Amino acid sequence: MVVDIKSALVLDGIGESCTNILNLHGIQIICRLNIIREDLLNDLYAYDAIVVRPDTLITKEILAAAFRLKIVALASPGCGQINMEAASNRGISVINAPNSTVISACELICGLLLAVAKHMRPARTAFSKGLWNNGSIKGNELKDRTVAIIGCGRVGKGVASRMSGFGMKVVGFDPLLSVTHNNGSCTMIKDINEIWPIADYIVLLGDYVLYSMIGFDPFATQEQCEQYFISKMTPEEQPAFQQWLDIHTSLLQPNRNFINADVLGRCKTGVKIINVGRGGLINERDLLDALNSGQVIGAAIDVFEGCQKDPVTLSLIEHPSVIATPHIATSTTDVPVHAAKEIAEQIVNLVKPGTYSTMLSELNKIYD
Numbered sequence: 279m280v281v282d283i284k285s286a287l288v289l290d291g292i293g294e295s296c297t298n299i300l301n302l303h304g305i306q307i308i309c310r311l312n313i314i315r316e317d318l319l320n321d322l323y324a325y326d327a328i329v330v331r332p333d334t335l336i337t338k339e340i341l342a343a344a345f346r347l348k349i350v351a352l353a354s355p356g357c358g359q360i361n362m363e364a365a366s367n368r369g370i371s372v373i374n375a376p377n378s379t380v381i382s383a384c385e386l387i388c389g390l391l392l393a394v395a396k397h398m399r400p401a402r403t404a405f406s407k408g409l410w411n412n413g414s415i416k417g418n419e420l421k422d423r424t425v426a427i428i429g430c431g432r433v434g435k436g437v438a439s440r441m442s443g444f445g446m447k448v449v450g451f452d453p454l455l456s457v458t459h460n461n462g463s464c465t466m467i468k469d470i471n472e473i474w475p476i477a478d479y480i481v482l483l484g485d486y487v488l489y490s491m492i493g494f495d496p497f498a499t500q501e502q503c504e505q506y507f508i509s510k511m512t513p514e515e516q517p518a519f520q521q522w523l524d525i526h527t528s529l530l531q532p533n534r535n536f537i538n539a540d541v542l543g544r545c546k547t548g549v550k551i552i553n554v555g556r557g558g559l560i561n562e563r564d565l566l567d568a569l570n571s572g573q574v575i576g577a578a579i580d581v582f583e584g585c586q587k588d589p590v591t592l593s594l595i596e597h598p599s600v601i602a603t604p605h606i607a608t609s610t611t612d613v614p615v616h617a618a619k620e621i622a623e624q625i626v627n628l629v630k631p632g633t634y635s636t637m638l639s640e641l642n643k644i645y646d
């Protein structure tokens with residue numbers, strides 16, 4: 279399908295990594311900073327596409343005034359403040375940039391995993407109290423230790439390849455992926471219960487919702503499936519999968535408290551946990567208890583269930599064996615650049631199919 283996009287309104291200082299690509303392919307662009315709602319209402323009628331950051335409010339009213347608009351392009355993962363229903367009703371496609379944060383998130387996870395292994399938090403705390411290492415702080419080597427990745431999507435796959443470079447044994451669990459899908463750096467395990475007793479490190483990357491449905495995509499090539507660590511299904515497999523998905527589409531509750539006292543009790547004594555996925559995947563009370571009992575000897579957490587005012591969350595943040603970061607996984611100078619490029623390439627691909635290898639990431643499936 280070819281979409282006729284001649285002009286785009288680019289807001290919020292999205293940057294040259296977007297505008298250069300659109301210009302290169304003959305799409306006329308107007309860049310505006312700090313546009314007010316009234317101007318957006320008045321001006322949007324003239325554009326085929328709008329490129330925004332997640333904090334820009336795209337309401338039903340604004341969409342109703344956008345007569346020509348075909349694309350709302352969000353330079354970020356997630357869905358921002360866009361009225362998706364109104365966009366879908368008007369046949370306006372909403373696209374985002376899910377790959378833009380992957381490298382930054384992977385690198386943070388690997389850095390945290392190393393920091394936990396080398397006991398950097400306790401070492402720093404002791405040092406700041408004037409204690410020189412008297413031999414009581416002993417980290418571990420990563421080589422030959424087992425890291426389990428729970429959720430082997432974009433980020434999980436990247437963590438697997440990076441940590442296998444350290445000589446770690448990498449095992450993965452992901453209900454959407456086939457166990458035969460071994461990309462060389464990660465061995466998929468079918469039954470999650472087999473993971474707990476063997477893992478030295480557990481990296482949590484399952485989302486609340488199982489939305490990685492690329493396996494259904496009838497147009498996805500085998501190559502694209504492999505790039506995303508996914509096996510392409512045969513038509514015979516699809517009915518069973520669909521039934522399974524019906525049960526799991528609102529996986530919000532099952533994934534909440536995914537790591538709890540029961541699971542931690544089945545892990546190796548001295549296991550270490552890294553959560554850069556979502557707050558709420560871990561029962562924070564149970565993790566705190568396990569840290570205090572020594573069942574878990576280190577944790578690194580970038581996403582919390584509660585806020586700093588919550589006493590359990592605060593205790594975790596302050597725990598001597600926890601490295602707590604304030605949701606910094608995607609706070610790099612590179613992510614906005616990747617995001618701007620990823621959505622610009624998708625827009626160009628809609629106009630000139632196949633120009634870039636970037637896949638269309640459409641949230642409301644108008645053109646997908």
Ligand SMILES: NC(=O)c1ccc[n+]([C@@H]2O[C@H](COP(=O)([O-])OP(=O)(O)OC[C@H]3O[C@@H](n4cnc5c(N)ncnc54)[C@H](O)[C@@H]3O)[C@@H](O)[C@H]2O)c1
Binds near residue numbers: 485489
């Ligand atoms: N801290 C941050 O700023 C930050 C940055 C990037 C990504 N993330 C989060 O990391 C997670 C992974 O991101 P991604 O881009 O790889 O997403 P993705 O959609 O590519 O992969 C998520 C994978 O998790 C799997 N999954 C869902 N529930 C599961 C479960 N119970 N057990 C095992 N696997 C399960 C899905 O099948 C999917 O393959 C997401 O939750 C994302 O929001 C956080």
